[in-house]
Amino acid sequence: xxxxxxxxxxxxxxxxxxxxxxxxxxxxxxxxxxxxxxxxxxxxxxxxxxxxxxxxxxxxxxxxxxxxxxxxxxxxxxxxxxxxxxxxxxxxxxxxxxxxxxxxxxxxxxxxxxxxxxxxxxxxxxxxxxxxxxxxxxxxxxxxxxxxxxxxxxxxxxxxxxxxxxxxxxxxxxxxxxxxxxxxxxxxxxxxxxxxxxxxxxxxxxxxxxxxxxxxxxxxxxxxxxxxxxxxxxxxxxxxxxxxxxxxxxxxxxxxxxxxxxxxxxxxxxxxxxxxxxxxxxxxxxx
Amino acid sequence: xxxxxxxxxxxxxxxxxxxxxxxxxxxxxxxxxxxxxxxxxxxxxxxxxxxxxxxxxxxxxxxxxxxxxxxxxxxxxxxxxxxxxxxxxxxxxxxxxxxxxxxxxxxxxxxxxxxxxxxxxxxxxxxxxxxxxxxxxxxxxxxxxxxxxxxxxxxxxxxxxxxxxxxxxxxxxxxxxxxxxxxxxxxxxxxxxxxxxxxxxxxxxxxxxxxxxxxxxxxxxxxxxxxxxxxxxxxxxxxxxxxxxxxxxxxxxxxxxxxxxxxxxxxxxxxxxxxxxxxxxxxxxxxxxxxxxxxxxxxxxxxxxxxxxxxxxxxxxxxxxxxxxxxxxxxxxxxxxxxxxxxxxxxxxxxxxxxxxxxxxxxxxxxxxxxxxxxxxxxxxxxxxxxxxxxxxxxxxxxxxxxxxxxxxxxxxxxxxxxxxxxxxxxxxxxxxxxxxxxxxxxxxxxxxxxxxxxxxxxxx
Numbered sequence: 074x075x076x077x078x079x080x081x082x083x084x085x086x087x088x089x090x091x092x093x094x095x096x097x098x099x100x101x102x103x104x105x106x107x108x109x110x111x112x113x114x115x116x117x118x119x120x121x122x123x124x125x126x127x128x129x130x131x132x133x134x135x136x137x138x139x140x141x142x143x144x145x146x147x148x149x150x151x152x153x154x155x156x157x158x159x160x161x162x163x164x165x166x167x168x169x170x171x172x173x174x175x176x177x178x179x180x181x182x183x184x185x186x187x188x189x190x191x192x193x194x195x196x197x198x199x200x201x202x203x204x205x206x207x208x209x210x211x212x213x214x215x216x217x218x219x220x221x222x223x224x225x226x227x228x229x230x231x232x233x234x235x236x237x238x239x240x241x242x243x244x245x246x247x248x249x250x251x252x253x254x255x256x257x258x259x260x261x262x263x264x265x266x267x268x269x270x271x272x273x274x275x276x277x278x279x280x281x282x283x284x285x286x287x288x289x290x291x292x293x294x295x296x297x298x299x300x301x302x303x304x305x306x307x308x309x310x311x312x313x314x315x316x317x318x319x320x321x322x323x324x325x326x327x328x329x330x331x332x333x334x335x336x337x338x339x340x341x342x343x344x345x346x347x348x349x350x351x352x353x354x355x356x357x358x359x360x
Numbered sequence: 361x362x363x364x365x366x367x368x369x370x371x372x373x374x375x376x377x378x379x380x381x382x383x384x385x386x387x388x389x390x391x392x393x394x395x396x397x398x399x400x401x402x403x404x405x406x407x408x409x410x411x412x413x414x415x416x417x418x419x420x421x422x423x424x425x426x427x428x429x430x431x432x433x434x435x436x437x438x439x440x441x442x443x444x445x446x447x448x449x450x451x452x453x454x455x456x457x458x459x460x461x462x463x464x465x466x467x468x469x470x471x472x473x474x475x476x477x478x479x480x481x482x483x484x485x486x487x488x489x490x491x492x493x494x495x496x497x498x499x500x501x502x503x504x505x506x507x508x509x510x511x512x513x514x515x516x517x518x519x520x521x522x523x524x525x526x527x528x529x530x531x532x533x534x535x536x537x538x539x540x541x542x543x544x545x546x547x548x549x550x551x552x553x554x555x556x557x558x559x560x561x562x563x564x565x566x567x568x569x570x571x572x573x574x575x576x577x578x579x580x581x582x583x584x585x586x587x588x589x590x591x592x593x594x595x596x597x598x599x600x601x602x603x604x605x606x607x608x609x610x611x612x613x614x615x616x617x618x619x620x621x622x623x624x625x626x627x628x629x630x631x632x633x634x635x636x637x638x639x640x641x642x643x644x645x646x647x648x649x650x651x652x653x654x655x656x657x658x659x660x661x662x663x664x665x666x667x668x669x670x671x672x673x674x675x676x677x678x679x680x681x682x683x684x685x686x687x688x689x690x691x692x693x694x695x696x697x698x699x700x701x702x703x704x705x706x707x708x709x710x711x712x713x714x715x716x717x718x719x720x721x722x723x724x725x726x727x728x729x730x731x732x733x734x735x736x737x738x739x740x741x742x743x744x745x746x747x748x749x750x751x752x753x754x755x756x757x758x759x760x761x762x763x764x765x766x767x768x769x770x771x772x773x774x775x776x777x778x779x780x781x782x783x784x785x786x787x788x789x790x791x792x793x794x795x796x797x798x799x800x801x802x803x804x805x806x807x808x809x810x811x812x813x814x815x816x817x818x819x820x821x
Contacts, residue, residue, distance in 0.1 A: 113465045113776070114487055126816075197635040198653065216636035219582075221796050307584050308638050309791035324458065325586070326780035327483075 103333045111330035123334035132310060132318065133335075137342070140314040142225060143300075144293045144346065147232040151289055152282075154233070155240030160270075162241070163248045180238040188302035191231045192218070195303070218304050224311045231299040236292065240285050247281030248274070283354040290350060294343045315339050391745075392726050400437055402723045406507040408500075413711040414443030418472040420715065421460060423698070424450040427534055427735070428475070430728035431719050438718050444711050453477075464489035469705030473712040476530050476699045478521050478769070479587070483776040485524040491702040493528045496713040508717055513737045517767035522699045524774065530699025531720050534734040535741075537695040538595055539661040539763055543569075544680040546655050555682035559599070559624060562656070562685045566632040569655040577632030579654040580625070583641040584790035586772070586782025592658055593789055594771045595694045596621040599687035604773050605810075609819040613785065614807040617688070623799035626792040638794040650675060658684055660696070661760050665732055668752045679752065681759035683766070695767035697736060731757060777817050784809050 110119040127133050162173055179187065194201040195217040203214030217227040251274065259269050275282070297316050300306065306313035306321075315335065323332030393399040403410065422428045428450060435446050449471075451459065457477060463470045465487045476484070484490050497503050497510050511519050515535055522530035542555050546569055556562035562578075570577030581589045597604075602618035605611045612618065629637050634653065646663055648654040650673035657663075661681070670676040684691050700716045702709050718724060725735035730746050731753060741761070747753045772782060788806035791797045797805075814820070 113461060113483060199651075219636040219639040219794055221794060304639060305583060305585065307787065307790050308794035309584075309787055309796050311796075321783060324454075325783060327461065328780070 103336055106330055106333035107337045109330045111333070112328050119330075123331050124338075127331070127334055127338065132313070133315075135310045136313050136315045136318045139225060139310075139312060140294065140316070140342070143229055143232070143296060143314055144290055146226075147229050147236070147293045147296075148286060148289045150229075150233045151237045151240045152286060155237045155285070156244055158237070159241045159244035159248055162245050177238045177242065179235045180242075182235070184235065184298040185302065187235050188231060188299045191227075191234075191299075192303045195227055219308050221308055221311045224304055224308060228300050228303055228312050231303070232293060232296055235299075236289060240289060243281060243285040243288070244278070247278050251277055279354060283350065286350060287347060290346055291343065294339075294346065315342070391749075393723075396437065399434075399723060399727055400441060403441055403718070403721070406717075406721075407504040408502060408507075410442045410714070412501070413708070413714065416708045416711040417445035417447065418706075418708045418712050418715060419447045419449070419470065420473045420712075421449045421451065421456065421471045422475040423453050423456045427728065427733050428698075430733060431724060434724060434727060438715060441718070442711075442714055444708075444714065446715060464703065467705050469703055469707070471703055472706035472708050473700060473702055473715055475533070476701050478530070478697065478699055479772060479774060479778060480776075481522070481524050481529055481699075482774045482778075485527070485529065486776055489704050490529045491704050491706075491709060493531065493702065493713075496702075496710070497528070502710055502713055503717060508721070509737075509739075513722070513739050515736070515738060515764050515767075517695055517764060517769060518697050518736060521695055521697065521767075521769035522701075530701040531716055532697040532736040533700055533720060535695070535697050535736050535760075535764065536660055536662050536734055537693050537697075537764070537767060538592060538658055538684060539693075539760055540656070540658050540682045540684050541649070541663065541667070542656045542680050542682065543675065543678050545678045546575075547680070555680060556656075556685045559596075559685050559687055563624075563628055566628055566656055570632040575653050575655055576634045576648075578628055578656040579633050579637055579640060579645050579648050580629060580658055581641055581645065582629060582633075582638035582790060582793045584783070584786035585641070586779050586786060588641050588786060589789050589793075590772055590782045590786045591694055591696075593621070593625050595658070595684060595692040595768075596625050596687070598692035598768055598771055599684070599689055600624070601687065601689040605814075609814055611807045611810040611814065613810060614804045619799050619803045621687075622789055622792055622803055626789070626799060629793055630795065638790050649673070649679075661756065662734055664752065664756050668750070677752070681756045683759055683763040691763070691766040692771060693763045693767045694771040695764070695769060777813055780813055781810050784813065 107123055108118060108120060110117050110122070158176065162169065162176075193199075197203055197214065197216040197219075202217065206212040206214040215223055217223050255273060255277070256269055259273055264272070295316065296314070297320070300312050300314060300317055301320070304312045306317040316339075319332050319335045319339065322328050322335060393402070422432070432448050432450060435448060438444070439446060456475060457480065460471065460474050460476065461480065461483070462468075463474075464484050467489065476490075481490075497508075503510070510531075514532060518532040518535050519528070522528055522532060540555060542565075547554070547565075550568050552565055552568060556565050566577035568577070569575070581592050583589060597618055600617045600621035602615060602621055603612045634640070634648065640648075642659060645654065645657055645659055646666060649657060649663060649667045652674050664679070664681070667673045667679055668676050684693060700719065702712045702716070706712055720736065722737055722740055725737050725740040726743075728735070730743060731741045732746065732750060735741065741757060772778060775781075785806050788797075788802040792799050792802045
């Protein structure tokens with residue numbers, strides 16, 4: 074029995090070391106740092122000062138609002154479009170497998186590259202967007218990334234373009250494993266396609282939808298390249314998310330303590346978002 | 361099996377081919393040194409014993425820009441000359457700042473000599489992590505004053521920028537900053553006699569040269585950042601008579617002069633600049649100049665080599681260069697140069713100093729391409745022999761040397777808190793350019809924020 078325990082321990086040891094070194098230690102150190110005045114010249118305990126300063130800073134609330142805006146709109150558009158396309162690919166048609174490959178392409182492009190391409194396309198004078206609008210529709214277009222009204226939508230669109238295929242992929246996998254018998258039974262009972270979709274498909278897919286949404290929420294919360302490369306958080310504070318704010322605090326202002334505080338707050342916000350999502354989906358289950 | 365063998369052969373051949381390409385290039389010693397020995401022997405003119413630290417080894421960190429890379433290709437010559445082994449590391453700017461800040465303030469002494477951004481000197485001064493170079497300059501066993509010609513061969517303002525509290529921490533490696541560039545051909549076409557000497561004239565010229573279907577009157581950096589829009593706008597701030605703060609560090613960004621400068625900067629861009637200019641940084645401006653989209657700009661003189669190269673630019677040969685316009689408080693140039701300094705925690709300080717004198721020597725600066733690659737020595741910059749190959753160089757040099765006279769090292773204040781202050785004010789300026797706020801509100805608001813940053817850093821104790 075004893076050797077068995079040793080054996081088990083030996084097997085989990087590499088994983089344990091990895092977790093402690095690269096996950097547990099940095100997290101605890103971030104907690105520790107967040108209570109300190111930690112910059113290039115100082116490293117002293119200052120209690121809750123960082124937290125109080127952060128909650129008094131209006132830039133924090135602007136960043137929080139932008140982050141939530143980004144997450145909510147990116148993920149919901151990705152879900153709706155992704156679901157529609159997944160339903161399409163669930164049918165059989167000629168050239169489906171090739172079409173599927175092409176549709177998945179955005180997902181395998183590095184986010185830095187896609188952000189740089191969008192930066193070029195959004196350019197008001199030389200970019201593709203305004204060129205197409207002008208030549209095809211005779212609309213004069215916009216300064217997408219620098220107009221305070223359009224900037225955040227412009228960066229959210231990059232996320233939607235890049236990650237809708239991911240949602241589709243997950244949902245398509247779910248759709249293909251749905252029991253055919255239930256659908257047929259409903260059809261015999263006289264339900265039409267719309268009813269089947271809303272009352273059966275969506276219900277049965279609950280778990281898989283939750284997985285897709287959880288993945289995307291966490292990823293969208295972390296989004297950095299699509300914003301940093303195209304707008305650096307501008308114009309003004311219009312696209313500054315918590316991520317960009319933390320980057321600036323840590324790597325440009327060299328205020329590591331304040332950056333750690335922000336990171337901890339971000340941890341709470343993202344956990345809250347995920348809890349809400351999970352609650353929402355488990356409630357459905359009880360019904 | 362056959363297929364795998366073929367694939368293997370192809371891979372090996374490909375790798376060999378690529379490495380052959382990489383090895384093929386001979387070192388370039390410029391038009392003034394025919395062979396490697398010519399260059400090597402020219403250092404013997406210096407009346408010092410180059411081999412006094414033979415066998416030591418030093419580590420240098422720099423950034424991967426053309427000037428640096430060219431110098432680093434010549435390092436084998438330094439090693440042959442002195443017997444000192446040099447380990448070099450070239451990284452990008454962001455990385456460089458982070459690495460040396462960590463090394464210098466953490467006192468780890470990894471790098472003996474390093475490239476320093478003068479904006480961070482105050483920070484390193486505060487942490488006491490750099491050597492006072494005057495000790496080395498005055499030591500005749502390691503510096504031959506007649507050969508090195510410090511300080512007479514370096515521009516005065518750039519020497520000053522390498523100092524904090526009169527301690528010399530760095531030797532300028534090149535000289536750059538801000539300069540006005542304008543399309544001579546368009547000026548002639550419109551009958552404008554010459555470059556703008558005042559801001560009213562600048563406004564007038566930009567308005568005359570603005571033909572949005574073909575090109576825009578003026579473009580300057582709009583993207584928010586301590587080294588982006590702040591690099592250019594701060595020269596306006598100073599020229600308009602504005603100040604960052606008074607003697608007691610009380611911010612003065614809400615003063616009428618500063619508000620006026622912000623208003624002028626954003627109005628001229630809004631009226632006669634390209635759409636979306638509020639997110640333009642240097643690369644956008646450069647491509648605007650190259651593609652005939654922009655008639656006037658105030659930006660780094662380093663653009664010249666790229667806009668005057670017919671292979672890269674449609675506008676080669678069409679550019680005029682001039683000192684910046686003067687405001688109420690005269691002309692202001694925002695100088696920039698990379699500096700080389702010595703780590704206080706280095707164990708090979710004197711060897712590191714030999715390396716610094718070597719890399720900032722006239723010989724190296726001549727070998728790497730002189731003014732075409734941005735060097736700091738006055739004698740190299742004004743050497744007329746460069747002008748034979750580069751016809752634009754004369755006008756560019758004259759304007760730059762004139763503008764350098766008005767260089768203000770504290771245009772962007774050299775205090776440790778500047779990165780945060782610069783970023784915050786940069787965002788406010790961008791809000792004005794993109795039309796979200798007017799100049800007065802934005803500056804008044806940001807003035808409070810700057811006060812808070814300074815207060816937190818303990819300036820009002």
